[in-house]
Amino acid sequence: MVFTKGKAISVQSNGDGCKVSFRDLILDEETSLNADLVVLATGQVPNAGVELDAWTQVTTEADGGSAEAKQRATEMQKVSVLNLNYRQGPDLPQFKYGFADSHFICFPYETRRTGIYAAGPVRRPMDMPQATEDATGAALKAIQAIENASLGRAAHPRSGDLSFPxxxxxxxxxxxxxxxxxxxxxxxxxxxxxxxxxxxxxxxxxxxxxxxxxxxxxFENYSVDTVGSQIKSIDMPDEFSEKPRILILACENDAYPALDMAGLSRTVYSAFVRIIPVRCLGSVNTIWITDALNSGYDGVMMMGCKKGDDYQCHFVKGSELAHYRMSKIGDTLTQLGLEPERVVTQEVAITDNQRVVTLINDYVAQITELGMSPMKGFN
Ligand code: SF4
Ligand code: SF4
Structure with a gap:
């Protein structure tokens, strides 16, 4: 048995076997081996149906009157796997390579279409034993969803929640x-x-x-007013006390448990911060930020899950949307005479119980250097 790492150049028949020519990537030279058998790794091509961005583009053009786009929309509908009745398109939102989009750590089976659970190579490349195990997980999640639905509750991820927007x-x-x-x-x-x-x-x-x-x-139990009232009810040191007051809006899924763990392990962080948990950074309305700054807070930090292609946000887009929305409030801060550094967003994992402390202490030091908010004392 010979193990080597190389890039295949050619495979030619050679008597009863074959001759494999390749570039040896370790020795960096071309060489060949006689082999009895050549086994090729087969690529897997996912099929989660119609790609929704392409669908949106085609249907928008079709709505604009393009006959060609109408024809393409009809063709696309024919290859749809699920034929769902969603305004975003007939199939599941997908990752870049065509696998069904889902939270790869916490909710691998839950697609972005509630009640539809993906298993096996629809989700990611896998072999038969893995796919069998995967299907068991997806089936159990589906049973859980049916039971929750029969009780009028949210299936996931806010399991047990009874309120609707x-x-x-x-x-x-x-x-x-x-x-x-x-x-x-x-x-x-x-x-x-x-x-x-x-x-x-x-x-x-x-x-x-x-x-x-x-x-x-x-929501009945979560609204702009309920969180806004919490923000305003926090004691605000006056402008002469030299005590900054910093608001932290922490996602309840990962950031808040990480802060909780920091507390449980008795790690000390600045006493100038006040923490309010939120459902997801996507639920943060910019009015909370401007109200907080108007009320004299010296800084606002949002802590949410990782965004991007390998996102860890439990609600997919929450962190990304928060970053986007906060990038747009620069003008408001300028109008208030405030520096942009007074509002920051941080990505935090549930295991970051030590890192959150560093983030807080560094931010407090930064705000202290920046000085007290000029808005203090106006309210
Ligand atoms: S944004 Fe979230 S809370 Fe609002 S309707 Fe959609 S799933 Fe429900
Ligand atoms: S986001 Fe816009 S469309 Fe939706 S409820 Fe508010 S005002 Fe209406």
Missing amino acids: QVRLEGCTQCKRCTVECPFGAIDEDEKRFPVFNEQRCRRCGTCMGACPVRVIS
Whole structure:
């Protein structure tokens, strides 16, 4: 038996066997070996159906009157695997290479279409024994979802939650931000372009609440007002006390448990911070930030999960949306005469119980150097 690492050049028959020519990547030279058998690794091509970005582009062009786009939309519909009735398209949102999108650590089976569980090579490349085990996991998740649904509860990830988003339509400006930003396609539009919430699809993440510029979306047990009241009820040292006050909005999924662990292990961090847990950074409405700064807080730090292609946000887009929204409030800060450093977002994992302490202490030092907020004492 010979183990080597190389790049194949050719395979030619050679008597009863074959001759494999290759470039040896360790010795960096071309060589060949006689072999009885050549086994090729087969690539796996995922099929999670229609790619939704392409679908959106084609249907938008078709709505604009393009006959060619209408034809392509019809062809796409034919290759759809699931034929779902979602405004975002008929199949599952996918990763870059075509596998069904799901949280790879905490919710590997839960696709972004509530009640649909992916298993096997729809999710990632795997062999038969792995796929069998995977299917067991997905089936158990489906059973759990049915049981929760029969009790009127959210299936996941906020298991046991009984409240749904409610919208005060008389204040709605039909801006569509909630419809576009909902990571699970749970919001449709009626003929007047008002949002229509689909409770069966909703996962109670609060992203719609964070997105709404006129703040007309809320939950019975979580709203712009409830968190806003918590922010305002925190004791604010006056401008002469030399004590900064810093607000931390921590995602309840990973950041808050990491802070909890830091506390349990009796790690000391600055006493100038006050921490409020939020469902997801996607639920953070920018009014909380501007209200906090107006009330005299010297800095606001948001702690959420990792964003990007290998995201760890339990609600897929929450961290990304928070970063995006905060990148847009620079003008508001300037109008208030505040430095952009007074609002920061940090990515935190549940295991970061020591790192969160460093993040807090470093930020407090930075704010102390920056000086007290000029807004202090105005309220
Ligand atoms: S709470 Fe989350 S899942 Fe439900 S409608 Fe709002 S954004 Fe969509
Ligand atoms: S984000 Fe708010 S204002 Fe915009 S459509 Fe949704 S409910 Fe209406």
